Amino acid sequence: MTVTKQTxxxxxxxxxxxxxxxxxxxxxxxAGLHHSKKDIGVIVCDVPASAAAVYTxxxxxxxxxxxxxxxxxxxxxxxxxxxNSSCANACTGExxxxxxxxxxxxxAKQFGFAPHYVAVASTGVIGEHLPMEKIRAGIEKLAPGAMxxxxxxxxxxxxxTDTVMKHACYETKVDGKTVIVGGAAxxxxxxxxNMATMLAFITTDANISSxxxxxxxxxxxxVSFNQITVDGDTSTNDMVVVMASGLAGNDExxxxxxxWENFYEALRKTCEDLAKQIAKDGEGATKLIEVRVHGAxxxxxxxxxxxxxxxxNLVKTAVYxxxxxxxxxxxxxxxxxxDVDPANVDVAIGPIVMLKGSEPQPFSEEExxxxxxxxxxxxxxxxHLGDGFGIAWxxxxxxxxxxxxxxxxx
Amino acid sequence: MTVTKQTxxxxxxxxxxxxxxxxxxxxxxxAGLHHSKKDIGVIVCDVPASAAAVYTxxxxxxxxxxxxxxxxxxxxxxxxxxxNSSCANACTGExxxxxxxxxxxxxAKQFGFAPHYVAVASTGVIGEHLPMEKIRAGIEKLAPGAMxxxxxxxxxxxxxTDTVMKHACYETKVDGKTVIVGGAAxxxxxxxxNMATMLAFITTDANISSxxxxxxxxxxxxVSFNQITVDGDTSTNDMVVVMASGLAGNDExxxxxxxWENFYEALRKTCEDLAKQIAKDGEGATKLIEVRVHGAxxxxxxxxxxxxxxxxNLVKTAVYxxxxxxxxxxxxxxxxxxDVDPANVDVAIGPIVMLKGSEPQPFSEEExxxxxxxxxxxxxxxxHLGDGFGIAWxxxxxxxxxxxxxxxxx
Numbered sequence: 001m002t003v004t005k006q007t008x009x010x011x012x013x014x015x016x017x018x019x020x021x022x023x024x025x026x027x028x029x030x031a032g033l034h035h036s037k038k039d040i041g042v043i044v045c046d047v048p049a050s051a052a053a054v055y056t057x058x059x060x061x062x063x064x065x066x067x068x069x070x071x072x073x074x075x076x077x078x079x080x081x082x083x084n085s086s087c088a089n090a091c092t093g094e095x096x097x098x099x100x101x102x103x104x105x106x107x108a109k110q111f112g113f114a115p116h117y118v119a120v121a122s123t124g125v126i127g128e129h130l131p132m133e134k135i136r137a138g139i140e141k142l143a144p145g146a147m148x149x150x151x152x153x154x155x156x157x158x159x160x161t162d163t164v165m166k167h168a169c170y171e172t173k174v175d176g177k178t179v180i181v182g183g184a185a186x187x188x189x190x191x192x193x194n195m196a197t198m199l200a201f202i203t204t205d206a207n208i209s210s211x212x213x214x215x216x217x218x219x220x221x222x223v224s225f226n227q228i229t230v231d232g233d234t235s236t237n238d239m240v241v242v243m244a245s246g247l248a249g250n251d252e253x254x255x256x257x258x259x260w261e262n263f264y265e266a267l268r269k270t271c272e273d274l275a276k277q278i279a280k281d282g283e284g285a286t287k288l289i290e291v292r293v294h295g296a297x298x299x300x301x302x303x304x305x306x307x308x309x310x311x312x313n314l315v316k317t318a319v320y321x322x323x324x325x326x327x328x329x330x331x332x333x334x335x336x337x338x339d340v341d342p343a344n345v346d347v348a349i350g351p352i353v354m355l356k357g358s359e360p361q362p363f364s365e366e367e368x369x370x371x372x373x374x375x376x377x378x379x380x381x382x383x384h385l386g387d388g389f390g391i392a393w394x395x396x397x398x399x400x401x402x403x404x405x406x407x408x409x410x
Numbered sequence: 411m412t413v414t415k416q417t418x419x420x421x422x423x424x425x426x427x428x429x430x431x432x433x434x435x436x437x438x439x440x441a442g443l444h445h446s447k448k449d450i451g452v453i454v455c456d457v458p459a460s461a462a463a464v465y466t467x468x469x470x471x472x473x474x475x476x477x478x479x480x481x482x483x484x485x486x487x488x489x490x491x492x493x494n495s496s497c498a499n500a501c502t503g504e505x506x507x508x509x510x511x512x513x514x515x516x517x518a519k520q521f522g523f524a525p526h527y528v529a530v531a532s533t534g535v536i537g538e539h540l541p542m543e544k545i546r547a548g549i550e551k552l553a554p555g556a557m558x559x560x561x562x563x564x565x566x567x568x569x570x571t572d573t574v575m576k577h578a579c580y581e582t583k584v585d586g587k588t589v590i591v592g593g594a595a596x597x598x599x600x601x602x603x604n605m606a607t608m609l610a611f612i613t614t615d616a617n618i619s620s621x622x623x624x625x626x627x628x629x630x631x632x633v634s635f636n637q638i639t640v641d642g643d644t645s646t647n648d649m650v651v652v653m654a655s656g657l658a659g660n661d662e663x664x665x666x667x668x669x670w671e672n673f674y675e676a677l678r679k680t681c682e683d684l685a686k687q688i689a690k691d692g693e694g695a696t697k698l699i700e701v702r703v704h705g706a707x708x709x710x711x712x713x714x715x716x717x718x719x720x721x722x723n724l725v726k727t728a729v730y731x732x733x734x735x736x737x738x739x740x741x742x743x744x745x746x747x748x749d750v751d752p753a754n755v756d757v758a759i760g761p762i763v764m765l766k767g768s769e770p771q772p773f774s775e776e777e778x779x780x781x782x783x784x785x786x787x788x789x790x791x792x793x794h795l796g797d798g799f800g801i802a803w804x805x806x807x808x809x810x811x812x813x814x815x816x817x818x819x820x
Binding site for chain 1: 466467468469470471500501502503535536537538644645646723724727728730731733736737740741743744745746750752765768769770807808809811812813815816
């Protein structure tokens with residue numbers, strides 16, 4: 001399930017969305033859960049799609065995640081995923097579970113699918129029940145289409161306090177056929193008063209079985225969605241769902257397929273692209289931070305350290321303040337549960353080397369401040385212990401983060 | 411090494427300091443490391459004191475910690491601890507280590523002690539060398555005395571951006587003799603541009619051996635200093651040092667001594683008191699948050715969950731905004747690496763129960779907002795899984811935290 005990136009041929013499709021791969025339609029409507037914004041969305045597949053999903057590691061998995069797991073347990077195929085924003089349907093007990101099942105069944109009925117072909121996702125306030133009258137009326141209004149406008153309606157319907165829509169699309173070749181992966185996501189925005197839920201919905205027309213898709217998704221999630229952090233909190237509702245229509249007409253993809261790397265890379269790029277968009281749109285954020293850790297004992301340790309650095313409030317505020325404070329980076333490396341040789345660490349912020357072999361290097365504060373004015377900041381760390389490599393993404397910590405999160409729910 | 415608190419007889423001494431226990435003197439002077447504040451301090455013991463210390467878990471232990479460990483390795487006794495603020499002497503390589511040894515030796519010479527009787531601590535900027543001319547001149551100015559004014563000079567000399575001095579003192583009886591524990595600490599303030607270093611210095615006139623003192627300190631650190639968090643970062647310089655003069659004249663304390671619990675509790679209260687003062691003085695903080703987790707499988711899991719809750723940026727901003735947002739508490743419990751039954755959790759903020767058996771409870775928003783105006787906020791969580799109990803302390807996350815930490819070093 002590894003990939004040699006050098007050989008993969010993948011092209012970004014700037015305007016692509018979840019309806020760009022063959023066989024998918026989408027829609028988004030305003031059902032009145034939110035006072036003005038679209039708040040219910042659906043992606044529909046023309047055929048039963050191979051499907052895969054990953055879920056939050058929280059002990060408190062919200063009701064829609066349980067329903068989605070129940071749907072996938074039947075035959076790991078999906079025709080639709082139905083999503084609402086404004087209400088997370090989390091910590092809502094038995095009633096919440098009944099509501100999530102009803103939401104699934106209403107969607108299945110609306111489009112004439114068996115209920116287990118429908119996945120459900122929610123994001124918004126915790127501890128409140130879904131307003132089922134509005135959900136019922138909203139689902140009846142859904143009329144999916146395969147146009148960009150429909151994809152945009154879907155992208156909008158899933159947002160909470162996100163400031164921008166998040167979508168990505170990549171194209172590759174498998175058996176000479178064009179295979180496309182498209183995605184939409186929301187995240188790091190927050191409905192008063194709740195947690196930053198991350199949702200991502202990915203479509204592809206690749207021909208691939210559900211188990212192979214599931215394994216690829218899991219491995220890719222570990223280097224994309226699981227490597228972003230806005231405030232270190234994990235939501236009750238986080239979920240990533242992938243549907244593969246198979247309509248590209250390629251021979252079935254497995255890791256042994258000669259073009260496996262092309263597909264894997266297209267899926268990985270789509271996930272990484274969405275993950276970075278989520279990190280960049282962190283609450284109150286003004287900058288995307290990318291931390292790359294080289295030379296760790298293992299990739300896992302590199303990923304862990306990268307995430308620790310990008311999650312440090314002290315690093316995040318320093319980046320916000322354009323302060324070339326490598327001491328805080330050392331601080332974050334210092335408490336990582338990973339092998340570190342304190343006598344041989346390099347740290348660079350952008351092109352500026354600040355620590356080499358653990359010795360502070362002279363650098364121009366002016367140059368450093370100028371670099372830190374960019375809206376993407378790269379931090380490179382080399383541990384000189386092995387070949388382990390990992391990246392993580394996050395954002396700066398600003399006054400607006402506090403403002404957004406300290407405001408009264410009422 | 412456990413203690414039944416019910417039987418321990420301990421009295422707080424409001425004006426007590428590190429010089430209240432018999433045999434200790436202190437001093438603090440302005441050596442010019444800081445532009446105006448006192449910046450070098452010393453505690454001296456009239457006799458070789460039994461000594462114990464705990465150190466940061468960071469991979470990057472600063473030079474003074476290495477020197478202190480070398481001193482204690484000789485016979486686990488101390489006559490003095492010398493401390494400077496403004497410069498952490500961390501990430502300073504071989505030169506830094508030489509400087510820390512010189513600082514130790516200068517102190518030893520000033521007071522006529524063997525060098526291994528001196529511990530060294532530093533806090534301040536990372537990656538810069540100690541200004542040794544100033545250190546040398548400063549140490550020559552040190553003239554310790556056993557008055558409160560001297561203790562206050564010491565308390566001031568160790569501060570960085572702390573807004574208040576931190577001290578605590580508790581008295582108890584051992585063999586009918588009065589035994590006193592006193593302490594001073596700094597923490598969570600931050601010299602531009604560095605990490606929040608926590609330093610604590612504890613004195614007692616109890617008669618106790620170094621190994622027994624070390625075991626007690628380690629066990630108490632786990633439920634006091636290790637249970638506070640301001641921003642989750644661990645400093646390169648964190649250290650707690652205890653010195654016991656033995657001048658109270660009690661029979662040597664061991665866990666089998668009939669009054670062991672009195673002494674243990676006096677030491678524990680001193681550490682907890684200092685830890686809470688540090689948490690409350692977190693950068694930009696307006697409120698102390700105490701999280702108590704009941705009913706976990708083990709004390710360790712309870713402590714872990716309590717610290718996770720109190721460390722959550724989302725919980726911290728909600729407390730700042732007086733937002734009774736129990737969903738964020740659930741969020742923080744949800745990602746804890748501990749056993750949780752998601753169907754049976756209680757959450758209360760102060761006297762107001764918000765979740766019972768994982769079912770949201772109706773409550774008055776007005777009452778909740780009124781409670782959240784207090785300057786100490788208590789959050790109680792019951793997991794209903796066992797007898798595990800743990801407390802952690804932290805503070806709210808405010809605009810001022812961002813302001814303090816985002817400002818340019820230059």
